[in-house]
Amino acid sequence: MALISDSIENIKLIDTLCRLVVSYHFETEIEEILKKNFDSLDSKLVEQNDYDLNITALIFRVFRQHGFKMGKSQKCILEFCHFYQISL
Numbered sequence: 001m002a003l004i005s006d007s008i009e010n011i012k013l014i015d016t017l018c019r020l021v022v023s024y025h026f027e028t029e030i031e032e033i034l035k036k037n038f039d040s041l042d043s044k045l046v047e048q049n050d051y052d053l054n055i056t057a058l059i060f061r062v063f064r065q066h067g068f069k070m071g072k073s074q075k076c077i078l079e080f081c082h083f084y085q086i087s088l
Contacts (some may be wrong), residue, residue: 007037011062
């Protein structure tokens, strides 16, 4: 499996492989990609909040499905609630 330079595209590819139930052919490569991108994506989500809700949910789901613990960010929760006008 060729490594794609963009981290989000890698996450989308991993999600597609899992949904097609062929990810077991690429277990080593998937683990390698996720380990490489885990710290940078987690900090980018918390600090920069560059991604829309769909991409953020995809990132959380893929990492958690593969055993990575994605932290909860109070900042992200508050921004989400403010954006969708939800009162806490």
